[in-house]
Structures are given as C-alpha cells and as structure tokens.
Amino acid sequence: MHNFDFVKPSSLAEAVKAMQAEGAQALSGGQTLISTMKQRLAAPAVLVSLTGIAEMKGVSVAGRVMTIGAATPHAVVAKEAAKAYPALAALAGGIGDPAVRSRGTIGGSLANNDPAACYPAGVLASAATIVTSRREIAADDFFQGLFTTALEEGEIITAVRFPIPDRAAYAKFLQPASRFSLTSAFVARTGSAVRVAITGASENGVFRWTEGERALSANFSPQAVKGLKANADDMIGDLHGSKAYRAALVGVMTARAVAMAMA
Amino acid sequence: MTKVSMTVNGRAVSGDVEGRTLLSTFLREGLALTGTHVGCDTSQCGACVVHVNGAPVKSCTVFALDLEGATIRTIEGMANADGSLSPLQQAFQDHHGLQCGFCTPGMVMSSAALLAENPRPTPQEVRAYLDGNICRCTGYHNIVKAVLAASGQDVSAVAAE
Ligand SMILES: Cc1cc2nc3c(=O)[nH]c(=O)nc-3n(C[C@H](O)[C@H](O)[C@H](O)COP(=O)(O)OP(=O)(O)OC[C@H]3O[C@@H](n4cnc5c(N)ncnc54)[C@H](O)[C@@H]3O)c2cc1C
Numbered sequence A: 001m002h003n004f005d006f007v008k009p010s011s012l013a014e015a016v017k018a019m020q021a022e023g024a025q026a027l028s029g030g031q032t033l034i035s036t037m038k039q040r041l042a043a044p045a046v047l048v049s050l051t052g053i054a055e056m057k058g059v060s061v062a063g064r065v066m067t068i069g070a071a072t073p074h075a076v077v078a079k080e081a082a083k084a085y086p087a088l089a090a091l092a093g094g095i096g097d098p099a100v101r102s103r104g105t106i107g108g109s110l111a112n113n114d115p116a117a118c119y120p121a122g123v124l125a126s127a128a129t130i131v132t133s134r135r136e137i138a139a140d141d142f143f144q145g146l147f148t149t150a151l152e153e154g155e156i157i158t159a160v161r162f163p164i165p166d167r168a169a170y171a172k173f174l175q176p177a178s179r180f181s182l183t184s185a186f187v188a189r190t191g192s193a194v195r196v197a198i199t200g201a202s203e204n205g206v207f208r209w210t211e212g213e214r215a216l217s218a219n220f221s222p223q224a225v226k227g228l229k230a231n232a233d234d235m236i237g238d239l240h241g242s243k244a245y246r247a248a249l250v251g252v253m254t255a256r257a258v259a260m261a262m263a
Numbered sequence B: 001m002t003k004v005s006m007t008v009n010g011r012a013v014s015g016d017v018e019g020r021t022l023l024s025t026f027l028r029e030g031l032a033l034t035g036t037h038v039g040c041d042t043s044q045c046g047a048c049v050v051h052v053n054g055a056p057v058k059s060c061t062v063f064a065l066d067l068e069g070a071t072i073r074t075i076e077g078m079a080n081a082d083g084s085l086s087p088l089q090q091a092f093q094d095h096h097g098l099q100c101g102f103c104t105p106g107m108v109m110s111s112a113a114l115l116a117e118n119p120r121p122t123p124q125e126v127r128a129y130l131d132g133n134i135c136r137c138t139g140y141h142n143i144v145k146a147v148l149a150a151s152g153q154d155v156s157a158v159a160a161e
C-alpha cells in the first residue's frame, strides 16, 4: 500500500475542507477502501477519516421518517433501527460478518455502490434521500451504474433519510464466498405503491424491477410475481450463477421478500 | 511518522506509525503481540479479529491512527490474571476446538464478543456469528461445541456431526 497523510477531523466542516486537498479521499469504515488500497487500485495522497465526526453518526426517527448518519456502522443500524424500520435493520444485520458490521458504514456502502451490496437495494426501494455536504439526492438519481454514483469530487454523504414504508422486507440470497449477495430483493409498500429494488443481479448495479412493481401494485402477494422473469440480457454471469439463473432469482427473491413483508 | 496511543489489554501503549500502518502490524511488530494472526490480509478469514472498544474488528482492515485513544483487547489479554486459560479458552482445549491453532485467536475473540452480547447462544447463533472466521482444520463442529460449553450449556449430547 502506498503511504498517505492521515487526517481525522471532528466536524463535518473540517472534513469538507480537508477533502479539498489534492488527492484527498474519504475513509469511513475502511471495509472496502483499505482492501482496494492494498491492491493499489486506490492510492490517495490524503485520507480523511469520517469516524470521528459525531454529527455523522446515529439513527433518529421523527414521525414516519428515519435518518441514519452516514458514518453509522452496520451493527449500530441493526440495533437502533430495529423498532422503527425492522426490514432495514435486518438488512444491516445481514451484511458480511460481525467484524465487518462493527466498522462498515452506510455512507461507505452507498458511495461505493458495489453491484452486490445490500444497502443500495434498501435505499432505492425505500425511495430514500441521500443527504450530502452540498445537496440532497433522491435515490432514483443517485445510483448510476457499476461503482458509479451522482457524487462529485470531494462531496461527502452526511446522512440518509428513509420514509418508513407500511410494509417492507429484504430477501438476501447469500453468495457464501464473498458474503455479499448473489441476487437479492428489497420490497417496500406504502399505500398501494410498491417499489422493488434488486441487487447482485445486473451488470449496471442496483435497479428497480418495474415489471415486478406493476404486478405487485395490482396484487401484493408472492403469486403476483410467480413466473415473471427479469430480462437476462444485462445480468451478471459468473461461476456463481449464469445470467439466466440470476434473472430467474429476481422473481424468486422478490416473491420471498413479499412473503416476508406480509408475515 | 505520527505518534499513536491506545490502551491494549489494560496497558497504556504508544508508538510511532505511518498513515498506512494497520492495527495488525502495530500489534505484531510495534508491540510484539504476535498472538493476533494474519491469515489473508484481505478481510476474509477473521484470524486477526481483536476487540476495539468491545466490538470485534478485523485488525488487518483498520489503520492504527484511526484508533487513537481506543481500548483494544487481543488474545494475549484473554487469559485469567494468574495466567491460566479463561473458561472460553479452556473450552476450546477441552472440546478440541483447534488443531493447528492458526485461526484460534480470531475464533476466541469473535466467540468472546458473541458471548458478551448473547450469553446463551443457540448452535445456529454461534455458527452465524462465526461466519467471518475461517478454519481450515477442524470442520467447525468442535468450535461450536466449545463456545456452547463455555456459555454453560450442556454439550454432552452434541456429537461431532
Ligand atoms: C468480508 C466482507 C463482506 C462484506 N459483505 C457485504 C454484504 O453482504 N453486503 C454489503 O452491502 N456489503 C458487504 N461488505 C462491504 C461493507 O458493507 C463495507 O463496509 C462497505 O461497502 C463500505 O463501507 P465502509 O464504511 O467500510 O467504506 P470505506 O471502505 O471506508 O469507503 C468505501 C468508499 O466510499 C467512499 N466513502 C466512504 N464514506 C463516504 C461518505 N460518507 N461520503 C462520500 N464517500 C464516502 C470512500 O472514499 C471509498 O471510496 C462486505 C465487506 C467485507 C470485507
């Protein structure tokens, strides 16, 4: 790993300033970035740790809206969101393993936008808002393909705001070697509107499965998506599962998520 | 080089480190605490798990400088005050929860974190919690048995499946 200057600001304002340095990059839980740096796929000149900024941590609930600070580790979300938004807490509690959950954060996960990550599905299906040091971004505009987001150079995610759905669930099909997801579905229903977000399946990262959404808005039951298959063309095909297999899993995991949400 | 200070196994320690110095490197090379093992260095195996402020953390995937002021516990801090094995460590020995021993420091630290959170876990809960700890030798059954025994549960009926 190349060496770098390490800075650990204690306020967001200081962090925003530190990010203006040439070659600066944010470090949150490090559960993705440190491995990337070891492989020399990233070589920041300055690493700006976000782990000492109290205003970027914690879970709070006001009415039907839950806000999670971007630097809140998965383990904390699993505990503190359990009452207000159990489906999202369960998603956080199923990421990786306990040690990954001690450090890894929601902000890091969203900024990274790994095509097999869990949080992007929860955020997109919930129609959450990504709050940054500069603006607010709707989930529908945030995810822009494989490891690509709407974030600009030096922009820091500070929090994520979730409208809490009436019913929701995340059905994860585990890829046991990576502990990420092979193909997983997050289903959220508010009133009669249903949103379905799929992760792990597409070459373009997380996406809304509109065909499934249409079927479930008319009839919110696992039967509604039985036999519905996603288009296999832009699916990921690898030794863990072919394109067709993942396309089939889209329907299967959505049906499971719906059954979980109804339980 | 920057000075970093933390409490490790109850002792105040400090040392000069680079930005890129990992906690595992600081423990092993800076403090000569070589009980923390590095199996993969890629966050996959869990051999390097230590406790940071009570939570299990892969010491190969955190920078020492990010832990200024933190309280760390490693496998060297797990024995009883008189140097004898703690009940959890003794259970690993009694139930053959180790063979080569390479994964054992991480297994013990993860299991201790589990028992602190959940004093009487089910076998399923033990297996789920140890998801990030890989063992090439034992086949896991005896590790699960050791953790259940350490939690005070009767394991006489638990066979090596
Ligand atoms: C063994 C293992 C298993 C895993 N399993 C899963 C899984 O099942 N599901 C899953 O979703 N993830 C999984 N992960 C990934 C884990 O959730 C990571 O924590 C996450 O992807 C990155 O979050 P982080 O806080 O560690 O970010 P970091 O690694 O610190 O940063 C990641 C990237 O985001 C940028 N960044 C970080 N924070 C911000 C911010 N606030 N604003 C702007 N940019 C920022 C960084 O500059 C970097 O580019 C796993 C990781 C490991 C090692």
Ligand code: FES
Residues within 6 Å of the ligand: B037, B038, B039, B040, B041, B042, B043, B044, B045, B046, B047, B048, B049, B058, B059, B060, B061
């Ligand atoms: S050495 Fe840290 S997880 Fe393997």
Ligand code: FES
Residues within 6 Å of the ligand: B097, B098, B099, B100, B101, B102, B103, B104, B134, B135, B136, B137, B138
């Ligand atoms: S005892 Fe050898 S790796 Fe676990």
